[in-house]
Amino acid sequence: MVNIPEYYAGKNVLITGATGFMGKVLLEKLLRSCPGVKAVYVMVRSKAGQSPQARIADMINCKLFERLQEEQPGFAEKIIAVNSDLTLPELDLSKEDQSILAENVNIVFHCAATIRFNEPLKDAVQLNVLATQKMLALAHRMKHLQIFIHISTAYANCDRELIEEIVYPPPVDYRRLIDSLDWMDDELVSALTPKLIGERPNTYTYTKALAEYMVQQEAGDLNVAIIRPSIVGASWKEPFPGWIDNFNGPSGIFIAAGKGILRTMRASNDAVADLVPVDVVINATLAAAWYSGSQTLNRPGNILVYNCTTGGINPFHWGEVEYHVISTFKRNPLEQAFRRPNVNLTSNHLINQYWIAVSHKAPAFLYDLYLRLIGREPRMMKTITRLHKAMMVLEYFTSHSWVWNNDNVTMLMAQMSPEDKKMFNFDVRQLHWAEYMESYCMGTKKYVLNEELSGLPAARKHLNKLRNIRYTFNTILVVFIWRVFIARSQMARNIWYFVVSLCFKFLSYFRASSTMR
Structure with missing residues (x-):
């Protein structure tokens, strides 16, 4: 077999969802690591008065493409x-474009999808199922197509504990569902959605399975x-570590924690946080297209499914995620933090609701009251409401663990040359x-957030100020409790003196033990 860059040399590639997070990384990596690729067609709709060409021009001027700009200016x-x-008949393609794609495309990467977990079922089916169906119809017309790659999600079958690298039959026939949704009104669909999706947590995972x-x-x-x-996160290595461009998924939660807005979250410390870096997913995707596209003797054949996950190979738990996020933002704080970073993870619903009231809603209400008093627009309660919606969406995934089979991913890695393994690295053991x-x-x-590292000294100073305010508040609170409750009761004073003397004796004993050593 030829190596991966050689396979893509002279090929015409089609990408859907190229303006999305994964689509951008796929486009950049393909062009940078496979310079011999002939052309990359990207299907883009006009948006906010911008033509597809203008949107792509804006996109490739972002930080992600800087390395590519330096290495390949043209x-x-x-x-x-x-x-x-993708939501319109025939994908809203002109006859000329349909003909061009049918005559020229060799490889298709279908990345486009709605990633909103709480999307209405009709919309989710339109974007995740019907759009894929239309892409397949277009692919059938492509005369020189070698491989069609469909990007799904590891959580498509999250109603199972063990998830193999196979396609599972869904609970309903997708054809019947599509026909039914045609005549149902939105209110009826909304009422039936919980029963339709069953044990799956949202319409996203349900429609991805369909x-x-x-x-x-x-x-x-x-x-x-x-x-x-x-759960796709920031880049691990390519084109540089830590690239991320959105608040989706865990990124928004991390930022909220760093700002001190998020203080409690319903999650299991021991549940596996199956984060996977975006460049790992893209490298595996490009390698999968190379492997299947090169196996011309075996097609048409069995559909290869790749569970691109980390939990079974290099597990990392939500308790560890919380520790590293908080420690990083304490050392390198975000600018204008609301409070010092500190998050309490609990799997108990009632405890979580208590801390939401005490640590989220009460401070947000007081801060908005302060903003009103100084004549400014209150905003913190709105922020907290949005945050709670995001947390509710993630709760299912932060409270459960799954076992994924990764045999096909291991097989794919074994088929690659040492050079390809280095250039298209998706070995998460490293x-x-x-x-x-x-x-x-x-x-x-x-x-x-577009915060410069030069602002770190000021951010650290602000964090120290917040710490001093907290200590002062706690001191005042203790004095207040003493004056109101303890100082007026002989029994309370006796208990107080007993606790203080006990602490004093303990400290004296500890000190004496240290001196003897």
Whole structure:
């Protein structure tokens, strides 16, 4: 077999979802590591008055593409923006574009999807199932197509504890569901959604499972592979450590913790946090397309599914995530933090609700009251409400663990040459979690919040100020309790003196023991 860059040389590639988080990284990595690729067609819709071409031009001017700009200044000439809307009939492609894609495309990466967990079922089916069906129909017309890669999620079958690298049949026939949704009104669909999705936590995982099965049923003679990443986070190494450009998933939670807004979260300390760096997923995706695309003798054949996860290979737990996030933001604080970073994880619903009231809602209410008194617009309660919605979405994933089979990922790695293993590294056994979490947190600071490292001294000074305010408040609170409750009761005073004397004796004993040593 040829190596990976040689396989892509002279090939025409089509990418959907290229303006999304994973799509950007895929486009950058493909062009940088496979300079021989002939052209990359990206299906993009017009948005906010910007044409597809303008959107792509803006996108490739971001930090992510700086290394590529230096190494291959003319790379943009290979990117061809195609005006398309995946929700419209025939993908809203012109007849000319349909013909161009049918005649030229060799490899398809279907990354486009809605990643909103609480998307209404009709919309989720439209974006995750029907759009994939239309892409398959287009792929069937491609005369020189070698491989169709479908990006799914490791949580498509999260109603199971053990998840193999196979396509599972969904609880309902996707054809019947699509037909039913056509005549149902939104109110009826909303009422039926909990029963339809069953034990799955949201419409995202449900429709991703439907899409996988639909791909299997309608692939026909197409050569297809499915990539299932778990919780996709910031980059590990490429094009540089810590790149992230959005608040989605854990990133927004990390920022809220760093700002001191998030103080409690319902999660199990011992549950596996199946974070996977975005560059690991993209490297595995490019390698999977190379492997399946090169196996011309075996197609059409069994659809290869790759569980791109870390939990079974290099486990990392939510308690460890919390520790590393808090310690990183204490050393390298975010600017204008609301409070010092400190998060309490609990799996108990009632305890979590208590801390939400005490640590989230009460301070937010008081702060908004203060803003009103000084004539400013209150905003903290709105922020807390948004934060709670995000936490509710993640609760299911922070409270459960799964066992994923990774045999196909291991097989894929074994097929690669030493050079390809180095260039397209997705061996998560090499991932050092402490280093990765620090670069992830610093990435949210630099690339999401656009905070310069030169502002760290001022941020540390602000954090020390918040600490002093906290100590002062606690001292005043103790004095207040003493004056109101303890000083007025002889029994309370006796208990107080007993506790103080006990502490004094303990300290004296500890001191004497240290002196004797």
